[in-house]
Amino acid sequence: MYRFVVAAIYASIFIASADTVTLSKEKYLDKCKGAWAGQMIGVCYGAPYEFRSNAKPITDPLREWTSDRIAGAIDQDDCYVELTFLKAIEDHGLGVTYEQAGKAFANTGYPLWHANHYGRENCRHGIMPPMSGHPMYNRHADDIDFQIEADLFGILCPGLPRESNRLCDVFGRIMNYGDGLYGGMFVAGMYTAAYFEDNDVRKVVEAGLACIPKESLYHQCISDVIEWHAESPDDWLAAWNKIEKKWQDDVDCAPGDPFNIDAKLNGAYIVMGLLYGNGDFAKTVEIATRCGQDADCNPSNAAGVLGCMKGFNAIEESFTGGIAAIADRKFSHTGYSFNTLLPACQRVTEDIVRRAGGTVSADAYSFAAQSPQPPATLEQWTDQKEMLAVPVAQQELNWWDPNWTLLSCGRDMQPGVRGSALGRDNVLVLHPVSESEPAAIVASFHVPAGGRPQLMIDTASDRRGDYLLKVSINNEPKIEKIVGTKGEWTTVTFDLMPYTNKDIDVRVENCANGWSYEAAYFAAIKVAN
Structure with missing residues (x-):
C-alpha cells in the first residue's frame, strides 16, 4: 500500500x-x-x-x-x-x-x-x-x-x-x-x-x-x-x-x-x-x-x-x-x-x-510549487557484478598508459590508478592475487636503433612492506628483484641493446614476498635511451 x-x-x-x-x-x-x-x-x-x-x-x-x-x-x-x-x-x-x-x-x-x-x-x-x-x-x-x-x-x-x-x-x-x-x-x-x-x-x-x-x-x-x-x-x-x-x-x-x-x-x-x-x-x-x-x-x-x-x-x-x-x-x-x-x-x-x-x-x-517528476527512463546497472569481477578495468589502466594490458590482479590494498600516491602523480597500484599467483601486466614495444635503449621501471613498495618484481622479455626471465623501498621511488633498468630495432613483449609481475603489504606502485614503465 x-x-x-x-x-x-x-x-x-x-x-x-x-x-x-x-x-x-x-x-x-x-x-x-x-x-x-x-x-x-x-x-x-x-x-x-x-x-x-x-x-x-x-x-x-x-x-x-x-x-x-x-x-x-x-x-x-x-x-x-x-x-x-x-x-x-x-x-x-x-x-x-x-x-x-x-x-x-x-x-x-x-x-x-x-x-x-x-x-x-x-x-x-x-x-x-x-x-x-x-x-x-x-x-x-x-x-x-x-x-x-x-x-x-x-x-x-x-x-x-x-x-x-x-x-x-x-x-x-x-x-x-x-x-x-x-x-x-x-x-x-x-x-x-x-x-x-x-x-x-x-x-x-x-x-x-x-x-x-x-x-x-x-x-x-x-x-x-x-x-x-x-x-x-x-x-x-x-x-x-x-x-x-x-x-x-x-x-x-x-x-x-x-x-x-x-x-x-x-x-x-x-x-x-x-x-x-x-x-x-x-x-x-x-x-x-x-x-x-x-x-x-x-x-x-x-x-x-x-x-x-x-x-x-x-x-x-x-x-x-x-x-x-x-x-x-x-x-x-x-x-x-x-x-x-x-x-x-x-x-x-x-x-x-x-x-x-x-x-x-x-x-x-x-x-x-512543483510536484515531483521522476526521470522518464529507468536506468539500472544490471551487469554490475560481472563488470566488477575484474579488479582494475582496462579503461582505468588506459589512463595510466594505454600500452599496457592487465592479465591478473588481486583485490587487496585498493589496486587501480591513483591520481597521486607516494608523492607522484598518475600511479598504478597492483597487488598479487595470492601468495602464489602474481599480479601481471603486459605490453609490446619497438626498441629504437641508436643510443643505448633501456627498459626503465619507476616503482616503489608500500611503506609497510615489500614485493618481488619479476620481468620477462619475449617469455624469457630477465629481472627478479625484491623492491623494499618503504614508499620511496626507485628506477629499475634493463639493457635492451640486444633487442635494438626489434619488437619485444614485456611482462611485469608483482609477486608476493611474505604476504604482508605486497602492493607494487608504478609511476611509469617505458623503453627509453
Missing part, C-alpha cells in the same frame, strides 16, 4: 502542486543557513567513524561533540565538491551544459575517490558527462559520490523538485548513473520539501522518494526502510538488521569486502537517522553515524535535511556555536566561505524561481 501513496503525501506538503506558495526571504535564508550548518555538523560528528564499522552497527559510546570540531568541515569533500557546482552555475547560468559542468570538475585540484575520481579522470581525458559517469567508463557508477554532494541542488530549489532534478541530471552524470544518480535526486528532493515542512520528517523523506523511479532498486530500498521503521519505531537496530540482511548484498565496488560505499545502502542510513531521530538533531546525527559504513557522509546528509527543515535558529547552539569562528574561512580549494556561500545560493535561487515562472519581491518569493 505504501508505495502508491508517496506522490499524494508529497502534494500534501504544498496542499496542491499547482498552488502558488510564498516563501519569505527571511525564512529562506534561515533554512538555507540551517542546511549548510547541518551538513557541516553532520560530517564532523561522524568523521571519526568513517568506514570504521562496516557491516556492523556502532554500539559503543560515541565521542562527545564539542563545537570546535566544526572546523573540520573546511576540508571535507562533503562540502567543497558541491561548491564547485555552485561556482559553475554562477559562471555559466542555469543553462549550464554537461560539458561546462564536466570541465569545471576536471579543473579542480582537491583529492577525490571512487566515482568522483573516475568521473574527473574521464573528463580530463575527454570523456564528458553523461558518459563520464556511465558504467562503461566508471566502475563506481552506483557509489555514494553524487549523493553526498547533491544537497546543493535541493538547497537552491525550494519547493521546486523538477528544477533540482534537472540540475542533478547535469551534474550527477559527471560521476554517477542509475541508482548512483537517483541517490542525489532523492537527497535534493528532500531539501526542496524541507523548505515547506518544519516537523514531519517522514513527509520530507517521502517527498524525496517521489523524485526517483519507483521501479528502481534505490526506491525499493528506501521504501523498505520506511516500512521497517513503521514496524519497529522504537528499535533502530531491528530495522538496521533487516537492511543488512536484504541490501548488504556485496554487489558493489568492493566485492568480498564488508566495506560498502553503495548509494542505496548508505541512503538507507540517511533515512534511518531522519526517521529514528524524529526531528531531534542530536539523535539524528547519532543514529545515522551508528549505522556505520560511510558514517560521516550519511549524518551530513541527514543533518543537512533536518537543518533545512528546522532552520539555523532552531539548531542547538551546542552544535552551531563553533561556526562563527570559521565563517570567513574558505572551504578547501574554493572561493566560498560559510558567509559568502549563503548570498551566492540566494542569488541562484532567485534565478531559479524566475525560471520556474515565479516572482521575487523585496521580502519574499512566490511561485507555483
Whole structure:
C-alpha cells in the first residue's frame, strides 16, 4: 500500500502542486543557513567513524561533540565538491551544459575517490558527462559520490523538485548513473520539501522518494526502510538488521569486502537517522553515524535535511556555536566561505524561481510549487557484478598508459590508478592475487636503433612492506628483484641493446614476498635511451 501513496503525501506538503506558495526571504535564508550548518555538523560528528564499522552497527559510546570540531568541515569533500557546482552555475547560468559542468570538475585540484575520481579522470581525458559517469567508463557508477554532494541542488530549489532534478541530471552524470544518480535526486528532493515542512520528517523523506523511479532498486530500498521503521519505531537496530540482511548484498565496488560505499545502502542510513531521530538533531546525527559504513557522509546528509527543515535558529547552539569562528574561512580549494556561500545560493535561487515562472519581491518569493517528476527512463546497472569481477578495468589502466594490458590482479590494498600516491602523480597500484599467483601486466614495444635503449621501471613498495618484481622479455626471465623501498621511488633498468630495432613483449609481475603489504606502485614503465 505504501508505495502508491508517496506522490499524494508529497502534494500534501504544498496542499496542491499547482498552488502558488510564498516563501519569505527571511525564512529562506534561515533554512538555507540551517542546511549548510547541518551538513557541516553532520560530517564532523561522524568523521571519526568513517568506514570504521562496516557491516556492523556502532554500539559503543560515541565521542562527545564539542563545537570546535566544526572546523573540520573546511576540508571535507562533503562540502567543497558541491561548491564547485555552485561556482559553475554562477559562471555559466542555469543553462549550464554537461560539458561546462564536466570541465569545471576536471579543473579542480582537491583529492577525490571512487566515482568522483573516475568521473574527473574521464573528463580530463575527454570523456564528458553523461558518459563520464556511465558504467562503461566508471566502475563506481552506483557509489555514494553524487549523493553526498547533491544537497546543493535541493538547497537552491525550494519547493521546486523538477528544477533540482534537472540540475542533478547535469551534474550527477559527471560521476554517477542509475541508482548512483537517483541517490542525489532523492537527497535534493528532500531539501526542496524541507523548505515547506518544519516537523514531519517522514513527509520530507517521502517527498524525496517521489523524485526517483519507483521501479528502481534505490526506491525499493528506501521504501523498505520506511516500512521497517513503521514496524519497529522504537528499535533502530531491528530495522538496521533487516537492511543488512536484504541490501548488504556485496554487489558493489568492493566485492568480498564488508566495506560498502553503495548509494542505496548508505541512503538507507540517511533515512534511518531522519526517521529514528524524529526531528531531534542530536539523535539524528547519532543514529545515522551508528549505522556505520560511510558514517560521516550519511549524518551530513541527514543533518543537512533536518537543518533545512528546522532552520539555523532552531539548531542547538551546542552544535552551531563553533561556526562563527570559521565563517570567513574558505572551504578547501574554493572561493566560498560559510558567509559568502549563503548570498551566492540566494542569488541562484532567485534565478531559479524566475525560471520556474515565479516572482521575487523585496521580502519574499512566490511561485507555483512543483510536484515531483521522476526521470522518464529507468536506468539500472544490471551487469554490475560481472563488470566488477575484474579488479582494475582496462579503461582505468588506459589512463595510466594505454600500452599496457592487465592479465591478473588481486583485490587487496585498493589496486587501480591513483591520481597521486607516494608523492607522484598518475600511479598504478597492483597487488598479487595470492601468495602464489602474481599480479601481471603486459605490453609490446619497438626498441629504437641508436643510443643505448633501456627498459626503465619507476616503482616503489608500500611503506609497510615489500614485493618481488619479476620481468620477462619475449617469455624469457630477465629481472627478479625484491623492491623494499618503504614508499620511496626507485628506477629499475634493463639493457635492451640486444633487442635494438626489434619488437619485444614485456611482462611485469608483482609477486608476493611474505604476504604482508605486497602492493607494487608504478609511476611509469617505458623503453627509453
